[in-house]
Amino acid sequence: MTRSEQRATGRIKEISSTANPIIKDIRLLEKKRHREQTNQFIAEGMKLIIDAIEQGWHLQTLIFAASQKLNPNVEKLAANCVAKGVDVLIVPEKVLGAITRRDNPQMVVGIFSRQFIEPSQIRTGGEDVWIALDRIRDPGNLGTIMRTVDAVGAKGVILVGETTDPFATETVRATMGSIFATPICRMSEDDFINFADQWQGLVVGTHLEGSVDYRTPDYSGKPVLLIMGNEQSGMPEKLVQVCHQLIRIPQVGRADSLNLAIATGVCLFEIRRHSLSLEQGAKA
Ligand code: SAM
Numbered sequence: 001m002t003r004s005e006q007r008a009t010g011r012i013k014e015i016s017s018t019a020n021p022i023i024k025d026i027r028l029l030e031k032k033r034h035r036e037q038t039n040q041f042i043a044e045g046m047k048l049i050i051d052a053i054e055q056g057w058h059l060q061t062l063i064f065a066a067s068q069k070l071n072p073n074v075e076k077l078a079a080n081c082v083a084k085g086v087d088v089l090i091v092p093e094k095v096l097g098a099i100t101r102r103d104n105p106q107m108v109v110g111i112f113s114r115q116f117i118e119p120s121q122i123r124t125g126g127e128d129v130w131i132a133l134d135r136i137r138d139p140g141n142l143g144t145i146m147r148t149v150d151a152v153g154a155k156g157v158i159l160v161g162e163t164t165d166p167f168a169t170e171t172v173r174a175t176m177g178s179i180f181a182t183p184i185c186r187m188s189e190d191d192f193i194n195f196a197d198q199w200q201g202l203v204v205g206t207h208l209e210g211s212v213d214y215r216t217p218d219y220s221g222k223p224v225l226l227i228m229g230n231e232q233s234g235m236p237e238k239l240v241q242v243c244h245q246l247i248r249i250p251q252v253g254r255a256d257s258l259n260l261a262i263a264t265g266v267c268l269f270e271i272r273r274h275s276l277s278l279e280q281g282a283k284a
Contacts, residue, residue: 026111045108210248
């Protein structure tokens, strides 16, 4: 039985100091190990928190600035949280700043449970697009990619090997709320190679030595698995071997390569081009 199931209503607490043990504990969520141990992460902003709750994410604690006590929208959210057994903390802005490590923090912050999906939960069909990120290192890149995956109507993200944490505060911030709309699956390199071998559709890798212009393949009528290489070293040979095609974005100028998140965006919008229109949003 979880803590919230044991209690019918949550508790409201006013805390004024960063030395309070509850705040000290929340601040530890800055560390990956603590996020893993507690299965928690921090998300900032009221609209984002309301959207996340509506999408079924489990809010464990709501924290808001004392200056918002008379804000009717915050009051309503806090009352709903308490009614559902979620604890609510009211703190000075400086404490919110310490929790989020920001000079100008959002006035409302939520502590959510992390969610990953299992490989067996990835069921593809139609024109589903999934993206695999090989050992992605940069939190900003990962957040930007998740936001793009959401915007383009791809189905989710597979993190291959040792990667940056999708639930790090910087990553969550960069997703601009798309963390709650984008399924995330983790796989070792070997498991991913098995997974890609069994993919019923097209497996495309992006590579600086790819011989296929990224605009050439026919991406329609089948599920597409797009593989992106690591920021520093690109894609290892083992992953190259599972790709049906290696695509490249033509470049001119002096840059050796594109930023990973930019390259991902360019490819994803091309892969989904036939399914997107201004009039209808996503057609499929
Ligand atoms: N030094 C790395 C290399 O030699 O591959 C550069 C990696 S690049 C910064 C990171 C990833 O972005 C690449 O592995 C690839 O997935 C993608 N990428 C960047 N520019 C690309 C381009 N012009 N065409 C295709 N993919 C590209």
